[in-house]
Amino acid sequence: MTQSLNDESRKHIEQVAGEALAQLESIAETAKSKLHDGRTLGSDALASINTMTSSSAIQRLDQISQANRESYQVLVAEPAIARVVVVDEEGEEKTYYICRTTPVSGFPNLASYRAPVGRLASLAIGAEFTLPNGTVVEVLERAQLRPNALADGWDSRDTVVEAEHFGPFTIESLRALLTEVAGEEVTEDILGQLLAEETVKANIIDGVRRSVITKMGLRDQPILDQYQDEIFRLPLDKRLLILGPPGTGKTTTLIRRLGQKLDTAFLEEGEQRLVETVASAQGIAHANSWLMFTPTELLKQYLKEAFAREGVPASDLRIRTWQDYRRELARNAFGVLRTASGGGTFVLKDGLASLSETALERPIQWFDDFDTWQRKAYLQELHDAATQLHEAKTPEVLSLGARLQDILSRAADGALAAMFGSLAMEIAKVQALVSSLKEGSDGKIKAALNLQLNRNRAFLDELARVIDSLQQAQATDADDQDDPDADEEEDATAPRTGRAAALNAYMQAVRAQARAAASKRAVSKATRNGKIIEWLGDRGLTEADRAEVGASLLVQASARRFVNPVKRYLDGIPKRYRAFRRERQPANTWYRHEGFEARDIHPLELDIVLLAILRAAGDLISRPNVQRDIDSPAWSSLQPILGHYRNQILVDEATDFSPIQLASMAALAHPRLRSFFACGDFNQRLTTWGARSADDLKWVFADFDIKEITVSYRQSKQLNDLARAMIRAVGGTEQNASLPAHMDSVGVAPALLEHATNAETIVGWLADRIREIERFVGQLPSTAIFVNTEDDVAPVADALNAALAEHNIQVIACREGQAVGQESNVRVFDIQHIKGLEFEAVFFVGIDQLATLHPTLFDKYLYVGTTRAATYLGVTCQGTLPSAIESLRTHFCQDWQQGD
Numbered sequence: 001m002t003q004s005l006n007d008e009s010r011k012h013i014e015q016v017a018g019e020a021l022a023q024l025e026s027i028a029e030t031a032k033s034k035l036h037d038g039r040t041l042g043s044d045a046l047a048s049i050n051t052m053t054s055s056s057a058i059q060r061l062d063q064i065s066q067a068n069r070e071s072y073q074v075l076v077a078e079p080a081i082a083r084v085v086v087v088d089e090e091g092e093e094k095t096y097y098i099c100r101t102t103p104v105s106g107f108p109n110l111a112s113y114r115a116p117v118g119r120l121a122s123l124a125i126g127a128e129f130t131l132p133n134g135t136v137v138e139v140l141e142r143a144q145l146r147p148n149a150l151a152d153g154w155d156s157r158d159t160v161v162e163a164e165h166f167g168p169f170t171i172e173s174l175r176a177l178l179t180e181v182a183g184e185e186v187t188e189d190i191l192g193q194l195l196a197e198e199t200v201k202a203n204i205i206d207g208v209r210r211s212v213i214t215k216m217g218l219r220d221q222p223i224l225d226q227y228q229d230e231i232f233r234l235p236l237d238k239r240l241l242i243l244g245p246p247g248t249g250k251t252t253t254l255i256r257r258l259g260q261k262l263d264t265a266f267l268e269e270g271e272q273r274l275v276e277t278v279a280s281a282q283g284i285a286h287a288n289s290w291l292m293f294t295p296t297e298l299l300k301q302y303l304k305e306a307f308a309r310e311g312v313p314a315s316d317l318r319i320r321t322w323q324d325y326r327r328e329l330a331r332n333a334f335g336v337l338r339t340a341s342g343g344g345t346f347v348l349k350d351g352l353a354s355l356s357e358t359a360l361e362r363p364i365q366w367f368d369d370f371d372t373w374q375r376k377a378y379l380q381e382l383h384d385a386a387t388q389l390h391e392a393k394t395p396e397v398l399s400l401g402a403r404l405q406d407i408l409s410r411a412a413d414g415a416l417a418a419m420f421g422s423l424a425m426e427i428a429k430v431q432a433l434v435s436s437l438k439e440g441s442d443g444k445i446k447a448a449l450n451l452q453l454n455r456n457r458a459f460l461d462e463l464a465r466v467i468d469s470l471q472q473a474q475a476t477d478a479d480d481q482d483d484p485d486a487d488e489e490e491d492a493t494a495p496r497t498g499r500a501a502a503l504n505a506y507m508q509a510v511r512a513q514a515r516a517a518a519s520k521r522a523v524s525k526a527t528r529n530g531k532i533i534e535w536l537g538d539r540g541l542t543e544a545d546r547a548e549v550g551a552s553l554l555v556q557a558s559a560r561r562f563v564n565p566v567k568r569y570l571d572g573i574p575k576r577y578r579a580f581r582r583e584r585q586p587a588n589t590w591y592r593h594e595g596f597e598a599r600d601i602h603p604l605e606l607d608i609v610l611l612a613i614l615r616a617a618g619d620l621i622s623r624p625n626v627q628r629d630i631d632s633p634a635w636s637s638l639q640p641i642l643g644h645y646r647n648q649i650l651v652d653e654a655t656d657f658s659p660i661q662l663a664s665m666a667a668l669a670h671p672r673l674r675s676f677f678a679c680g681d682f683n684q685r686l687t688t689w690g691a692r693s694a695d696d697l698k699w700v701f702a703d704f705d706i707k708e709i710t711v712s713y714r715q716s717k718q719l720n721d722l723a724r725a726m727i728r729a730v731g732g733t734e735q736n737a738s739l740p741a742h743m744d745s746v747g748v749a750p751a752l753l754e755h756a757t758n759a760e761t762i763v764g765w766l767a768d769r770i771r772e773i774e775r776f777v778g779q780l781p782s783t784a785i786f787v788n789t790e791d792d793v794a795p796v797a798d799a800l801n802a803a804l805a806e807h808n809i810q811v812i813a814c815r816e817g818q819a820v821g822q823e824s825n826v827r828v829f830d831i832q833h834i835k836g837l838e839f840e841a842v843f844f845v846g847i848d849q850l851a852t853l854h855p856t857l858f859d860k861y862l863y864v865g866t867t868r869a870a871t872y873l874g875v876t877c878q879g880t881l882p883s884a885i886e887s888l889r890t891h892f893c894q895d896w897q898q899g900d
Ligand SMILES: Nc1ncnc2c1ncn2[C@@H]1O[C@H](COP(=O)(O)OP(=O)(O)OP(=O)(O)O)[C@@H](O)[C@H]1O
Pocket: 218, 219, 220, 221, 223, 224, 225, 228, 244, 245, 246, 247, 248, 249, 250, 251, 252, 253, 681, 684, 713, 714, 835, 836, 837, 838, 867
């Protein structure tokens, strides 16, 4: 309960106001003078720069001074965000001021919110806290400040003050409080006194006031509540998941945490050392080594300012949608998707009808099935190759084969890392063997070619012409060429035209022919090699040479599997995936039996391939010996993957991502830190593939620390009640959200318009409600209109613009989820883009049509849509309220004219 104001507490608050404003002034002035004080800045602070002063020391100093400058700038504009009075066990009181950034020197009790002492600002009155020096203190009094620099001095707006015996109160203006004190003494006339009394009353409000959302963007929340605060301070090397109903501050906590963890000054000592080691090994500064995933581009834009407030630079480069990042990884980094320059296996197709229901329902089992299969397939390949070598005629090859077989048989299933470690010892010998064999076989093939050239100098030019005519054929049959012994000397940079290309093609074709002869197979006439062989006729190797060269090539192929086994293991995953799919298809396991091409891949399948690659690499990279020797030939193929690791991985709206996607993101967290932070709410899952249970997430990290937060800050009581009733009605997980204590959460009932079939009626109704809101609030707050499809965005915006033109209210069409401008316009969005956003007022057009458009996610869209509104929610239906929420009718009113 708030305790009302008596004379004693009023006097006390006035004292606090006087002290706080003086302190704000003093901090700001000191910071300002530091900003202009050149002596503290940069390399010139080093007494003498000589050759002993390394350039990195100077660079460091410059960085520090840059950071100092930035924090002075913050302090000049916002000297403190809280004032806290504590008492220790000896009864000694102490007043702390808490600021957002690094404090300026000269103020012993000024601390950063990011520092451990900063937690005092989040604690409740009466809470105990152990200071870093071990002293236990109790919080006596607390004021949350919102400093405001005026031309003639400092003020703090909407300051919330509380102590054991009073409050919380919201003081509109601390400065006005002081002026009034002065005013009382000098005002002699009764009218003046009466007016002054009223102003005093208006300036001090019981409880905490809800502020109106005026801009599109996450609100600034300088101080978190004590549960959020506890989470944001947890150590860097944690796997954390915050779950909580809409508007409980999950995203807010995530951003604050990132801000704190990027500032190395506020990391613990051990963390600082670790972060430095990782940064120097990887060549990426800790401040840049993070990646955050969001489900939509719009959410990314919405959060931009919030990141800027945290002093996090270039956030838009590091906040990514999985859709974009997945493509980039698969296409440019791991060569899974085809490129125009010839690499890659698959073509990504969004709507590909390749998956069966079970793949969507049981993605974890699907992944496990593939991963187990592909490991086995790979090991089998190695076994076969070692056996082939062991069966060779040359003693040297034979003994190599025996040693390799021995290593393989010792590798227990699953212990790939140990096996790769043992194979690494053989690499040099294998390499030497392959080179000498290749020299021999190449020599033979080239000798045959020289013979042809002696007979006919135009031989290569003629072949080049044949190849040109075959280019087309090559493009298509590469798809089906899964011949495991296919020529490995062909690389992506192989010339594609002219004599060099002809030479290349000749070598390949002759090798294929020799291999076929040695293994008693035939080269298919339909392939490029088959066609070239046919054209060559008897202009290749003699039959005897063919058998000999063929045998050598088969040994080479087997030996090559051991030249860079790690690379082969990782690079082979996409092809193994294709083989796995082909094998599972006939039984309709995970995949449809037919109806799509072998080269096409669905995005959710691509996730499976990427996760297999990332986990395979991660298993190896997480071993200290591998990290140590990462530059050696045995492990160097892991480098590109290591290069994608980041010190922190964060995921907003995690429940929109599948367990496979989350596990892939998790696999990007640097193994030395394993720092992963995600937040979400299962009731708000807006994708059919999103994670459905805590178990799904435990699969990502067995040691996931799951925290729940429950205080719902966004919505008024009426909208909060509606949201809870909705969850009950549609059968979601019951949420135990509570409203913030002492906050005035009373709003207005949501408004409903039914049987609204024609556009004019709908637009007229929306326009009336928007005008009511402006009248009510005194200004037009941030307002959004949600429509069911992209096609409705522009027409609704146009019609509403026309209807509201009279009052100069501008309505903006946000096409394809793109927000334009930041000011408080009315915006129209397609419902699918609105995840994670919040507005003061939300209108939902035609919610009864949602069920038809999104039958499986209807209830989720409804829930997410209605929980975007802080105070005003208006809903229209073409018919009546959808039957699932028919029971909620009593929550609604018709309009807000009465302001009920
Ligand atoms: N401790 C707090 N005190 C007051 N307001 C808060 C607090 N924490 C968050 N808020 C406010 O609550 C609103 C919702 O915050 P946020 O968007 O972070 O919630 P969320 O849990 O991520 O929501 P959703 O599940 O809808 O994505 C914001 O306006 C934010 O400023």
